[in-house]
Amino acid sequence: MTNDLKNSYGYQKIRMLDAETGEIRDLVQGGHWYVPANMASTDEWRTGKSLQSQLELDELIKRHGGSSVPLKRVGARLYVKISAPMVSPDGKRIVYSMTLCRDSAFEGEKLFLGSGIWVLDLEKGASQRIYTMDGKDGAIGRVTWVPGSEKVAFLRYRDFNGTDGQIDTMDLDSRQVRTLLPTTAEHFTNLELIGLPGQQVSFISIAKGEPDTAKRYLVDTRTGEMKRQQVDIHGWDTFWRFSLLY
Known part of the structure; x- marks a missing residue:
């Protein structure tokens, strides 16, 4: 790029x-x-x-x-x-x-x-x-492949700064779109979508009104099961980030 x-x-x-x-x-x-x-x-x-x-x-x-x-x-x-x-x-x-x-x-x-x-x-x-997606309804941010499948996961935003966003998946064969993670107060701004083995995606979630509480999660695209993704470096639970919204 x-x-x-x-x-x-x-x-x-x-x-x-x-x-x-x-x-x-x-x-x-x-x-x-x-x-x-x-x-x-x-x-x-x-x-x-x-x-x-x-x-x-x-x-x-x-x-x-x-x-x-x-x-x-x-x-x-x-x-x-x-x-x-x-x-x-x-x-x-x-x-x-x-x-x-x-x-x-x-x-x-x-x-x-x-x-x-x-x-x-x-x-x-x-x-x-x-x-x-018609711009009047919002925009699409990062898109990533879901390893081990013919699916992609993507971020859908309503606001220019990434707030009010959800994570969706699309099956490339059927073109069916499914909401994986809807917008909630806990997951208000979602960033940094990355596909990982096991048909999982990793993402950063920021709670509404609490920008200092950003956390990284793993979500299984098959079951919707979600858990904290923690990276331990020298005993520290490290919050990791790679790039910006897009």
Whole structure:
């Protein structure tokens, strides 16, 4: 995963490095757009493609799984957030989420415009969206493979900062989605989803209103059974974390 830090909204890509040849190949590219009608004319640091019409905007939102938003209400900038890519156990596919976001929204509206889960076949070089969520309902965060199965687990959020989130699973054969962990006061913000052997997933849970009580749990995707995941280092119960929301 790369991020163009010269752009404050980040032009993200998923890239693959051939360890033997050093060759780098782009697999997935996000994007960055602006809406001239919603930006000051003195803005000289615009980058990305300009969206001049409602039709262009509608096509962009539809491509990412959302529904139409009036051009004048969409904000000044649009960009894509890509979750950390996860390689399948057989090494032939990667799974990730892509979410189309905007830089501002009217009160009561979300910054998300559309979100989806994608699977990329590394041999064919083709991506397919296997699940869609309208941005008005929230967005998808990290997606991970569930080892020992043809399932993926993913985080579903209602808020931009990851609150009011739940963990769902999807069977790739039937495309059936099941809620593994609903939102509760105890599990209000869920982060850092990682697939582990035994069809388990590990995640960080933060209780509502208690950000200092974050804990890591293991949940069995077959039974829903959940337990604390403790890592003992030199006698200390260590809380471990690897990256951010996406």
